[in-house]
Amino acid sequence: MSEGTPLFRGYEIVVGLEVHTQLLTKSKMFCRCENRFGAPPNTLVCPVCLAHPGSLPVLNVQAVRLGVRAGLAAGCTVNPVSVFERKHYFYPDLPKGYQISQYAHPLLSGGSLRVRTGAGERFIRIHRMHLEEDAGKNLHAGIPDKSHVDLNRAGVPLLEIVSEPDIRSPDEAVDYLKRLRQLLRATRVSDGNMEEGSFRCDINLSVRRPGAPYGTRVEIKNVNSFRFVHKAMLFEIDRQIDAIEAGEPIRQETRLFDPASGTTKPMRSKEEALDYRYFPDPDLPPLRVDMAMVEEERLAMPELPERRVARFVETMGLTLSDAETIVGEEALAAYFEEGVSLLHDHPATKGEKGRDRWISFVLSEVLREFNLRGEEVLGGATAPSATVPLIGKVLSGDLSFSQAKEVYHTAVEEKVDPLEIVSRQNLAQISGEGELVALVEAVLAENPVEVESYRKGKDRLFAFFVGGVMKKSRGKANPEKVGEILRAKLGSPSP
Amino acid sequence: MKNPFFVSVADFARGRDEGRFTLEEVTAYFLDRTRLLSGEIHACLSVNDNAINRARQLDNRLRGEKPPSPLTGYPLMIKDNLEVRDMPTTCASRILEGYRSLRTATAVSRLLSLGTIILGKTNLDEFAMGSSTENSAFGPTRNPWDPSRVPGGSSGGSAAAVAAGLAPLSLGSDTGGSIRQPAAFCGVIGVKPTYGRISRSGLVAFASSLDQIGPFAVEAEDALEALVAMSGADPLDMTTEGRDPEEMRRDFTQTSLSGLRLGIPAALFGEGLDNSIRERLADVRKGLSSDGVREEEIELAHAAMGINVYYVLATSEAASNLCRFDGVRYGFRAAGSANLREMYEETRDKGFGLEVKRRILLGTFALSAGYQEAFYRKARKVQALIRQEFLDAFSRCDVIMTPTSPTPAFSFGEKTGDPLSMYLSDIYTITANLAGLPALSVPAGVDADGLPVGVHLIGPPWSEGRLLAVAREISRRWPMPLPRVHATHGTIPGGKRGEEK
Numbered sequence: 001m002s003e004g005t006p007l008f009r010g011y012e013i014v015v016g017l018e019v020h021t022q023l024l025t026k027s028k029m030f031c032r033c034e035n036r037f038g039a040p041p042n043t044l045v046c047p048v049c050l051a052h053p054g055s056l057p058v059l060n061v062q063a064v065r066l067g068v069r070a071g072l073a074a075g076c077t078v079n080p081v082s083v084f085e086r087k088h089y090f091y092p093d094l095p096k097g098y099q100i101s102q103y104a105h106p107l108l109s110g111g112s113l114r115v116r117t118g119a120g121e122r123f124i125r126i127h128r129m130h131l132e133e134d135a136g137k138n139l140h141a142g143i144p145d146k147s148h149v150d151l152n153r154a155g156v157p158l159l160e161i162v163s164e165p166d167i168r169s170p171d172e173a174v175d176y177l178k179r180l181r182q183l184l185r186a187t188r189v190s191d192g193n194m195e196e197g198s199f200r201c202d203i204n205l206s207v208r209r210p211g212a213p214y215g216t217r218v219e220i221k222n223v224n225s226f227r228f229v230h231k232a233m234l235f236e237i238d239r240q241i242d243a244i245e246a247g248e249p250i251r252q253e254t255r256l257f258d259p260a261s262g263t264t265k266p267m268r269s270k271e272e273a274l275d276y277r278y279f280p281d282p283d284l285p286p287l288r289v290d291m292a293m294v295e296e297e298r299l300a301m302p303e304l305p306e307r308r309v310a311r312f313v314e315t316m317g318l319t320l321s322d323a324e325t326i327v328g329e330e331a332l333a334a335y336f337e338e339g340v341s342l343l344h345d346h347p348a349t350k351g352e353k354g355r356d357r358w359i360s361f362v363l364s365e366v367l368r369e370f371n372l373r374g375e376e377v378l379g380g381a382t383a384p385s386a387t388v389p390l391i392g393k394v395l396s397g398d399l400s401f402s403q404a405k406e407v408y409h410t411a412v413e414e415k416v417d418p419l420e421i422v423s424r425q426n427l428a429q430i431s432g433e434g435e436l437v438a439l440v441e442a443v444l445a446e447n448p449v450e451v452e453s454y455r456k457g458k459d460r461l462f463a464f465f466v467g468g469v470m471k472k473s474r475g476k477a478n479p480e481k482v483g484e485i486l487r488a489k490l491g492s493p494s495p
Numbered sequence: 496m497k498n499p500f501f502v503s504v505a506d507f508a509r510g511r512d513e514g515r516f517t518l519e520e521v522t523a524y525f526l527d528r529t530r531l532l533s534g535e536i537h538a539c540l541s542v543n544d545n546a547i548n549r550a551r552q553l554d555n556r557l558r559g560e561k562p563p564s565p566l567t568g569y570p571l572m573i574k575d576n577l578e579v580r581d582m583p584t585t586c587a588s589r590i591l592e593g594y595r596s597l598r599t600a601t602a603v604s605r606l607l608s609l610g611t612i613i614l615g616k617t618n619l620d621e622f623a624m625g626s627s628t629e630n631s632a633f634g635p636t637r638n639p640w641d642p643s644r645v646p647g648g649s650s651g652g653s654a655a656a657v658a659a660g661l662a663p664l665s666l667g668s669d670t671g672g673s674i675r676q677p678a679a680f681c682g683v684i685g686v687k688p689t690y691g692r693i694s695r696s697g698l699v700a701f702a703s704s705l706d707q708i709g710p711f712a713v714e715a716e717d718a719l720e721a722l723v724a725m726s727g728a729d730p731l732d733m734t735t736e737g738r739d740p741e742e743m744r745r746d747f748t749q750t751s752l753s754g755l756r757l758g759i760p761a762a763l764f765g766e767g768l769d770n771s772i773r774e775r776l777a778d779v780r781k782g783l784s785s786d787g788v789r790e791e792e793i794e795l796a797h798a799a800m801g802i803n804v805y806y807v808l809a810t811s812e813a814a815s816n817l818c819r820f821d822g823v824r825y826g827f828r829a830a831g832s833a834n835l836r837e838m839y840e841e842t843r844d845k846g847f848g849l850e851v852k853r854r855i856l857l858g859t860f861a862l863s864a865g866y867q868e869a870f871y872r873k874a875r876k877v878q879a880l881i882r883q884e885f886l887d888a889f890s891r892c893d894v895i896m897t898p899t900s901p902t903p904a905f906s907f908g909e910k911t912g913d914p915l916s917m918y919l920s921d922i923y924t925i926t927a928n929l930a931g932l933p934a935l936s937v938p939a940g941v942d943a944d945g946l947p948v949g950v951h952l953i954g955p956p957w958s959e960g961r962l963l964a965v966a967r968e969i970s971r972r973w974p975m976p977l978p979r980v981h982a983t984h985g986t987i988p989g990g991k992r993g994e995e996k
Contacts, residue, residue, distance in 0.1 A: 047597050051819040053586070053699040054578045054600060056732050086815055088862075090839055097818025149823065277862040279871060282703035282812055284733055 006119060006169045008237050011207040011244075014214055015173055015233070016127075016165035019180060020158050021190040022134065022198035023066045028155035029133040030057030030100060035157065037196045041150035049155035051095035056283050059084075063157035067107050067131050068289065069297045070159055070189040073304055074126055074180075076111030078294050082130070084284040087276040092149045093136035101160075103278045106130035107287065113163075113179055114306065116324075117171040124176050125164040134158050153197075159189070165204065165214075170233040174226045177201060178328075182305050186330055194224050201229060206250070207240045215240070216250040220264050223257050232257035236264050308333065316340065316355060322363055331375045336362050339384040348392040357391050357401070365405050369412050381417045382408070390418045397431040397478050431478040433485075436469075439477060440485045443468040454490060462486065496639075496660050496683070496713055496977055498524065503714045507663070508565035511557070518557075518568040518612070522550035525570050525614055529661045532984060537636050538646075538656040540575050541583050542615040549612050566724060567610030572656045572665040575616035576623055577603055577708065578697040582613075586699050587631035588621045590846030591826045600697020601732065602708045602725040603666070609724055614662050617652030621848045622817065623668055623701040625649050626676055626920045629911055630850045638680060639980040640946055644904040647677030650711070654681040657711045659980045664721055665711045670701050671805050672899075672924025674709045675936035679899035679949020682938040682975050684966055685711045686718050687924075689956045690931035691736040693722075694729030700816040702809035703734075705928040713975075715937070715967035719747050722959055738957055746960025752968055753787030758892030760795045763923060769902045771942040776898055779939050779950055782972050783965075793888040793895065797880045801926040802918060804881065807861045807874035808929070814858025820846065853914065882930040889955040894965055897923045899936040899949035923951050933959045937966035939973040947975065 005012050025035050031048035048055040068078055083105040086098040111126035136154035140147045161180065167173050181192040181199055192199040201223050206215035220236060223229050235257075240250055255264040280286075303311070305327050312323035327333050339358050343349040349358070366387070369377040390408065393399040399407070399422065407425075411418040430436060443465055444451055454461040462483075469482045500516050501507035510516055526546060529539050553568050562568070573579060576586045578596035585591045599607065607613070620630035628636045628651025636651045638644040639659035646655040650667025654677035657665050667674040669687035678685025686709045693708045700706060710721035723744055728737035757780070764773065784790065822828030822842035829841030847855070861870040888895065900920055910917040927934035933956070936949040950969055954962045 050824055052597060052825065053576075053584065053591070053594075053819070054596070054598075054697040056696050056700075056734075058731060058733055088815065088818060090818065090821060092821075092823050092835070095819060095824060097821060098815060151824075275864045277815075277859065277864070277867070279811065279815070279862055279867070282734075283700075 004119065005210070007210070008207070009241050010209065011237070011241055012210050013168060013233075013237055014165050014206050014208065014217075015167035016204040017163045017167065017173060017176060018202040018204070019161045019177070020134075020200045020202075021161065021184055021192065023063050023157040023159055024188060024190055025060055025062045025066065025157050027060055029060050029063055029131070029157040030155055033155065036152075037193075037198070039152055041148070041152060044152040045154070049095065050151060051097075057100060057281070059284060059287070060157060063131060064107070064287065064289065065293060065297065066157075066189045067129060067159050068294055069187050069301070070161075070184060071108035071111060071129050072294070072298055072301060073183050073187050073189075074111040074113060074129075074161075076108040076126060076129060078108055078289055079105065080289055080291070081105065082107045082287045082289070084131075084281045084287065085278045086281050087132075087278055089276060091135070091138075092147070093138050093151070093154065095136070095151060095154055099133060099135065100281055100284070101132035102130035105286075107289070113176055113183070115172050115175040115179060117169065117175050119169070119171070122166075122172070124166045124172070127162045127164050129159055129161045132158050132160055170230045173203065173233060174230050177226060177229060179305070182328060186302060186305050194226075197224070200224060203229065203233060203236075205233060205236050205240070207237060207244070215244075216252050218250065218252065218264075219254045220257055221254055221267065228257055228259055231259075231262055232264055235262060239264065316359070317352075318359060322359070325363065325367070329370070331378055332362075332367065332370055335366065335378045335384055339388050342384050342388040343391075346388065346392045348396040349388060354391065354395055357395060358388070361387070361391055361404075361408075365408050369409070373412070377412050381415050382412050386411075386417050386419065390422070393419075393422065397481070400475060400477070400479060402475055430473055430476045431481055433481075436477060436481050436485055439469050439472050440465075440482060440489060443472060444489060451490070462490075465490075496658050496975070497981065498660055498663060500524070501663070504565050504569060504664075504717045504720045507569060508562070508567075511562065511568055518550040518554045519547060521568070522546050522570055522612055522614070525662055528659075528984075529615060529656075532659055532661060532980065535637060535642060535984070536639060536655055536659050536661070536980065537634055538617050538652045538659065538661055539572065539615040540585060540587065540618050540633060540652070543579075543582065543613045546570070546612055546614055553610055553612070562610065564609040564724070566606065566720060568612060569610075569664060570612045570614050570662055571606070571721075572614050572617050572653055572662040573603060574619050574650050574653045574665070574667045576619060576668060576699040576701075577616075577666060578699070579603055579613060579616070582616060584616070584699065585633070586622045587619045587633055588847065588851070589632045589827055590820045590822075590842070594826045596697075598697065600708075601694040601729045603697065605725050605727075606721070617650070617656055617665060619652055619667075620649035620673075621851050622699070622813070623649040623670055623673055623706075624813065624850050624854055626672070626917055627905070627907075627910065628652065628677075629907065630848055632848055635907065638904050639978040640682060640941075641904065641944075641979060644906050644946070645680065647680035647900075647904065649673040649677075650685075651677050651680075653711050654678055654683060654685060657681070657683045657713065658978050663713070664717055666708060666721075667711060668698055668701075668706055668708050669924075669928065670705045670707075670809060671928050672921040674711065675924045675934060675949070675951060676900050676921065678711055678936040679938065679947065679951075680904035681711075682941070682947030682949075682978065683711050683713055684715060684718050684935060684937050684970070685709065686722060686935040686959065686963070687927060687933065688722060688726070688959055689738075689933040690928075691734055692738065692933070692957070692959070693725045694727075694732040694735050696729055696731035700812075702812040703816060704812060705805075705809055707928075715747075715963045715970060718935075718966075719743060719960070719963050742957065743960035743963075746958065747964050747967075750961045750964035751787075752783065752965065755788045755894065755965070756892040757783060757788050757790050758793040758888055758895040759790055760793050760798065760888075760895065760897060762794065763798065763897045767901050767919075767922075768898060772898050772901070772903065772948055775939055775942065775948040776896070776950060779969060779973070780896070783968070786968065791892045793892060795881075795884050795888060795926070797877060797884055798926050800877055801881060801929060802922055804874045804877045804929060805921070805925045806857065806918060807870050808878060810854045810858035811861045811871050812858070814855045814862065817847075817851070817855055822846070850914070878929050881926055885926070885930045885932060885953070886955070893954070894958075894962060895953040897951045897953070899923060899951040903942055903944070903946035903948060927953050932956060933962060935959075935962050935966055937969045938975050939969055941976060945976075945979075
């Protein structure tokens, strides 16, 4: 690694990430049971996913399609032939005693993801992506003397995405995961829901002195939030460096992150000898991907987040950071774009001014509500068709921006059209020349000392006068017009 | 082997339609005979309590309706590693004691939809692993020709059932010879179809890439009828192929022996083959050649490695397929374990018999890190060679003939002391599984001890019809006497039709 690789107490870190993501198929990977989270235990099961004797797996081709789609979006090569293999181990959440996965011949190879952190931009290479089935769930908590097994999740389609060990900092790791999740959501391959377990992350981390050979790798399994990924990595880096400096060898092992203590702990081993005895599953012929389907997916690929961000920056003058914020949520990006096209329909909102207003409106007010209340605020009474006209009123001078903000938040709260609220509250902004002149003259008359100071050179007081007029008008005065009138009345300050 | 009512499916259909007998009568006869011989033969593990009701219902329906098939009302027995909904499926193992199937195997469903009647589930070597049915956890089945001898395995119960006249048709499964070898020992026809011909959905898997379901019958036509009914692509089994089953019927009718090329692999007729069998096969070959059959000597250089290859591949797949028997979701679970690992170990140790455990160990070893390359993957390569050699041979011949077994039925306990010698009894049949080819055993009379001699025929893919046509001719030339059990236990006294046909 070259200059620019971050150092942690003088060490470089070498990190690879494995993500397991559940695919948005209707049914499980090898049977027709429903693929759905949250059902009562053991209600989405059948002889196949229960591994009853005599049952055979049948491939869900939609899962293949979604895997291909994810791979194409990340620039992977689709392997024309891939092979399902059996990975053997005994555990109650694994009904067959083996997981059907792909080993020597995965569905997809190569690809990359661009990450951006404070340190700059880099490409993280993807090693491979392959299809496999999920295991069920063991539930131990709160049940004395017994563990319960829920097999609803057994057989749910998973795409395992393995990166090359290119990652060099916790920030990069989190950015990689965020972008990967965003990509999967934008392409509707997965809903990327970490709380529900549809996006799970394993971290492989080792440390080394710059230029030294790779250190021993430790795996941290199933870290289920971006915050925890960051914390787990920082702890693990320190733990490994402490051990090395104390002369202790790093054990190659699997650990779990404990959020309560903020530490990683060795995992109680599921099985000692990790010999999975992989061999090709004789019940499933080699997977020959339908190249026509691959073409279909390629042509139907939606605009990917990278592209969309670039487009927002180029054509709408958004900063990179703002563009990434909006594109970060598919529904928000759609809201934003719908608004942009509606802006063209209103004479008041056409042009750059309208667009800039809309941008700041979405980035501050809409984003806030979206983060608080979710997707519902983007539709219904506060959809773009209703909020664009509101912004139109700001641009035509009928409302001040601060008024419009208040109206919007009330509209969201009450689920009512914002324009209704405007007329209800009789909120016309004061833009009339006469009224404003009267207000300005009143404020200037009440503050002769400040007027004198301003004329003598204290130009900071301009804002004080504007503020005074806004207060007098209870926020209704059109601040731009007020500024014009004040400048005319005060003249330029001359020291 | 015989019953008072009919001699074949065609004869049964005529009798049924002419009202010579009712289905209830027929069903009752077979059930009674099964009970009568349960001590002596022990072919059946469980009897279908619903069989008489079903027969009665069918009798009623057929008063107004035309039967959809010659098989409508035909009674049969099913090997107990084939699932039938709501009936026990034990695989002759303690680990499945008490287990009742949630669904019916596709092949069986297809027969049921034609109106067949299931009489019961038959005995087998545990999880189909064995060549004598001595590995059943519930006691062995006895050979109806000589009760001190084994019926063969693993489908010993199904073979014995047909030989003893407990059912006119039965189903078995064949992974290395488990239909054909017991067919030879019991003097009946047993067919293993082309791999992919019949769905394995509902067959408890032993070796997934080798297993096939197939029929036992006295007449070649009856075996054909069963095959046609069961065959065809199944969306529940991705290893099935959509080959038209009626092609088998056309081939069966149209195959002529004149000009047929019979491949003889000289190497397989050498050492270790019982003289009586060698002589009988020579006679069969003479008979066929007088019908216009031509012989071609062929070489199957790698066939001799078949046993080695088989016992690596089959045990590997079996070790994997049997991982699911862990006491967690169904079947037997050892009580009183202190923790998960102990539960697993106790359950599988107590639940599985010795031969099953032996094969699980072999298969686990062959797949393990450090050995997989030398054993499992090497075996796959040799398997490919074996298959290619067969396909090459079939460019020079139409049917290959070998003995089915190196010896006739052996005695109980004769081979149980030495697993290897038991394994070697599959030497002729195993290669057909490895190559995925259709094969059958057809009896050609009995030897000097009154024990049946089996002739083994292998064909190119999808040639079951042709094989059965040749089998029909061999059967014609070598009609079988009745097994001893018929002499000691003829038809039921006082039954409606007391005379044997």
